[in-house]
Amino acid sequence: MGRMRNEMFKLFTKVKRVKTVDQEYQMIREKSIESEKKLFSTLQTIIKLKNTLHEAALLQVEISYSLCEMTLNNLKATQLTNSILNASQDIMNQTISIHSSKIM
Structure with a gap:
């Protein structure tokens, strides 16, 4: 009888240990x-940030290109303005010359 109790106790202890190990396994698994899930979420955030940085870099290139274009256009506008001023000066000089020759 004592031996039977002893065996039952051992069996109960093993079952209890198995349950404990199984519970620990489940907890570790969860x-x-x-x-x-957290790592996947972090990965998605990193990918979004990477895409945002890539878009920002592309926008920066577009801005630089636009600024260069504006500089060239301003240079052309300045040259055109200077040409108009020179032409106006020539017209004024010719007008003065014609006016002076009529006076003399």
């Missing part, structure tokens, strides 16, 4: 799944 934590692992949670960690995977």
Whole structure:
């Protein structure tokens, strides 16, 4: 009878240990799944940030290109303005010359 109790106690202890190990395994598995979800979420955030940085870099290139274009256009506008001023000066000089020759 004592031996039977002893065997039952051992069996109960083993079952209890198995339950404890199984519970620990389940807990570890759940934590692992949670960690995977967090890592995946972090990865998605990193990918979004990377895409945003890539878009920002492309915009920076476009801005630089536009600024260069504006500089060239301003240079052309300045040259055109200078040409108009020179032509106006020539017209004024010719007008003065014609007016002076009529007076003399």
